[in-house]
Amino acid sequence: MLGAIAGDVIGSAFESDPVKKLDFPLFGRMTRFTDDTVLTVAIANAILRGEDYGSSLKRFGQKYPDRGYGSNFYCWMFASVGEPYNSWGNGSAMRVSPVGFAFDSVEAVLREAERSAAVTHDHPEGIKGAQAVALAIYLARGCKSKNEIKNEISSRFGYDLSRTLDDIRPRYCFDISCQGSVPESIIAFLESDGVEDAIRKAVSLGGDSDTMGCIAGGIAEAFYGAVFGWELSGFGDEGSGSGLWRMPGYGDFLAERDPTVWERQADLGAPEGFADAVAWLVPSEERSDETPAHWSTTFAVDDADAVADGATELGGQVLVPPMDAPWVRMTIISDPEGAVFTASKFVPPT
Numbered sequence: 001m002l003g004a005i006a007g008d009v010i011g012s013a014f015e016s017d018p019v020k021k022l023d024f025p026l027f028g029r030m031t032r033f034t035d036d037t038v039l040t041v042a043i044a045n046a047i048l049r050g051e052d053y054g055s056s057l058k059r060f061g062q063k064y065p066d067r068g069y070g071s072n073f074y075c076w077m078f079a080s081v082g083e084p085y086n087s088w089g090n091g092s093a094m095r096v097s098p099v100g101f102a103f104d105s106v107e108a109v110l111r112e113a114e115r116s117a118a119v120t121h122d123h124p125e126g127i128k129g130a131q132a133v134a135l136a137i138y139l140a141r142g143c144k145s146k147n148e149i150k151n152e153i154s155s156r157f158g159y160d161l162s163r164t165l166d167d168i169r170p171r172y173c174f175d176i177s178c179q180g181s182v183p184e185s186i187i188a189f190l191e192s193d194g195v196e197d198a199i200r201k202a203v204s205l206g207g208d209s210d211t212m213g214c215i216a217g218g219i220a221e222a223f224y225g226a227v228f229g230w231e232l233s234g235f236g237d238e239g240s241g242s243g244l245w246r247m248p249g250y251g252d253f254l255a256e257r258d259p260t261v262w263e264r265q266a267d268l269g270a271p272e273g274f275a276d277a278v279a280w281l282v283p284s285e286e287r288s289d290e291t292p293a294h295w296s297t298t299f300a301v302d303d304a305d306a307v308a309d310g311a312t313e314l315g316g317q318v319l320v321p322p323m324d325a326p327w328v329r330m331t332i333i334s335d336p337e338g339a340v341f342t343a344s345k346f347v348p349p350t
């Protein structure tokens with residue numbers, strides 16, 4: 001669901017300041033994660049932990065209450081009971097991507113998409129929007145072609161996917177309905193040549209840009225298999241839960257600047273694919289109430305000192321100034337949202 005989250009984050013800067021073009025900056029000062037990300041994670045949590053969809057949505061929403069929820073959802077989120085409110089809004093579609101990734105038959109995907117939607121969005125269009133997005137993800141995961149996905153979604157849900165973005169864009173404006181934003185987001189995916197391109201195309205319609213980026217990005221990730229070309233593989237001991245994000249070709253880029261880097265990594269027993277690693281995720285157990293269990297995230301960077309300087313300029317905070325440690329020069333940074341990560345330059349001994 002990284003594609004969905006990337007789409008939300010990238011689109012967030014344009015929700016109230018729409019663009020009608022493709023060449024906009026992916027990230028900037030206005031970039032943030034919004035309700036689409038929070039509720040996508042809530043649905044994934046419900047599936048992985050067997051929690052009821054409604055209670056998971058409420059719990060995550062209450063934890064991040066200032067992320068731009070619709071007013072009906074906001075009331076539902078804090079209501080002691082919280083009945084569904086017959087919504088046809090695209091909130092059901094923006095949060096559904098984990099369903100398309102987690103279930104393994106058309107029937108299960110449609111059933112769970114409906115269940116995940118119906119706790120709030122029990123209007124037929126609200127349910128249809130969620131089912132269409134989840135099914136598109138499921139089909140894309142199953143290596144169906146864009147034409148097969150297009151035909152299946154348009155015949156099953158009655159969405160007009162024969163339009164092009166160029167037809168739609170001139171007259172398109174902010175529309176939070178499923179029926180007025182899900183088909184357009186799917187078309188952005190159908191016309192794309194990668195995850196980033198799908199998100200750019202969805203945002204370029206100048207509508208509910210974070211949600212449309214989220215929907216298009218989720219489907220595109222399932223179809224293209226990698227977000228920004230990054231591929232995830234296991235790392236370290238079997239079952240350690242650690243992950244290594246690789247960008248094929250990154251090692252070649254490093255080697256251009258440092259011709260013996262591969263040899264030195266191999267001499268040190270670096271695991272396969274290590275040369276292409278751009279980020280690592282390592283689980284960290286709960287240490288105290290203030291430091292709950294979390295994933296520790298490290299990004300490979302070219303220059304840890306420059307990154308620390310840049311982070312401060314962009315509104316982040318340097319928690320641990322650049323320092324030398326075995327194999328690396330590293331710094332620990334908190335972004336403006338409070339997310340903590342390490343930026344590390346690999347410095348193998350010579």
Ligand SMILES: [Mg+2]
Pocket residue numbers: 034035036067068210211
């Ligand atoms: Mg949003």
